[in-house]
Amino acid sequence: MCDQTVGPSNAPRDAFLPWHQPSVCDLDSSRQFQNEHLQAKRARVENIIQGMSTMPNPPIMSGALGGSNQLRAQDVKVNCRENKRKQKLPQQQNLQDAALARSGKSSIHADECFQLKKQLHVLQHQLKQIQERFLQPEKTMDLVRGNIGQSLDSDNPTFVSDQGKDNLWRRTPQTQESESSDKEAEMVDFHAMTSEERILSDILKHELIQVVTQAVDSVMRKVLTKSPSLQTQVPTAAPGTQSCTGIELARAGQSGSHNWLPKVSSHKTSIEKPPDFSTCPLHSKIERKPCQGPLMNCPLATSTDVQGSGILSQMLLCGQNGHWNSSPPESLDTPIQPIKLKSSVMRHHRHSKPYKPAEMEHLASLPVPNAEFTETHSLLDTETLTPGHLKKAKLMFFFSRYPASSLLKAYFLDVQFTRCITSQLIKWFSNFREFYYIQMEKFARQAILEGITNPSDLIVTRNSELFRILNIHYNKGNDFEVPDGFLDVASLTLQEFFSAVMAGKDMDPSWKKPIYKIISKLDREIPDAFKSSSCPRELISS
């Protein structure tokens, strides 16, 4: 009865199964698999070239590569976009790209970009001319089509070092695995060529390399002159040698893998015990397994330890602050956000008529006399949430991850609960959870990469880096003693993420939901002390 043919909903799930292991049983499909990779690779090359030309022009090699490949490349992009909500995995690959893009913006100014663009266009023209010079006979077109793609990809030892190549080109583990077989297939074609054809392809390759190298060098030069601090690290972008980018990428990955736990080194006070590796089970046997994954597979690896690494890693660092990196920009001194303190005027209004959002805005922007300020501060009922409330909410998160709105009302007695306020509070906790789960997933994945196999090895202690990050987020001043219960919840969450990813469940778009359910049942009673005080000062002392 439970036949696979019945349920259409089974179909996608079954597709996950042959994850890493290439199945030997089906020759046809594996052959097609290779073809697809080949195409994908060409599309990738095109993407890169297009990216360099910052897209005002149609791709340089359009003539040689044929339209179908372009479509392919675009399809990839479109699909990424479409799957944005459905798939988590492909996104993470894009994070690297995004980081690069953003970092570029930060270090190179608009006019320089324009200059570079122009330069690139010139180079593109040169390339095109070269191509045209050699591509006149129609019948050589096909030949070249085959070779340009592969020369950039795997066939060309002088383009990038092997080390760098991996990091530059490889996207998914699957891609890498099929690489050797791809190469073999291509080599056969290569040897089948006549000497003339081979020379032709060699020339083309050479020209292509030159152009790309020039472009890279010029970019590097611009970057180097822009950031003098980097000049010592990368003395001269050795012209003619292959993009140091690859090497730098590799280095960044390596140095990062030594300590995958971000150390905030530049902060004066922090809580930081020198990340205590002995007491933190998360670090156990890490040492230095050459970070087998490409950069994107060890997101933590790049988030610190910049010193030795080069420009690219620096750029990556600049770019990635927004999302999963919480530590460096966070100051330990609680930053006081600009919030609108309302005057007592508002309170008078409140009883007369229900305030409308517009009215609130208006009143909130009115100048507030000092006396009013202090009065409001001490008395009951605020229609705006203060930083004090935020701090309190964060501390409450240690006890309850999923507080119902009724519970919130019970604990924020000094707040007038409008719809707006309620949803803001709800939103806060939603944000808290988001941060929390992101950290959990991050550390869980890292643990997997480090070779940990037993979920019970993952226990969050007050010494572990994960705790430090959470504590700095929810308990910035470290002036509240985090309940042990929270550590248990955190450990469990981490383990759940770990096992789920381990089991490959993260392929499922909604794989986190079961985890959310589990965690949502672990809410504890929030101490009554939170009810009384609007500001958690009393809590801090007690």
Next chain:
DNA sequence: CTAAATCCTG
């Protein structure tokens, strides 16, 4: 339909 959750973005 609303409320709330999550995801994404800035």
Next chain:
DNA sequence: CAGGATTTAG
């Protein structure tokens, strides 16, 4: 962290 978009439970 806030806003917008999207999804989902009730």
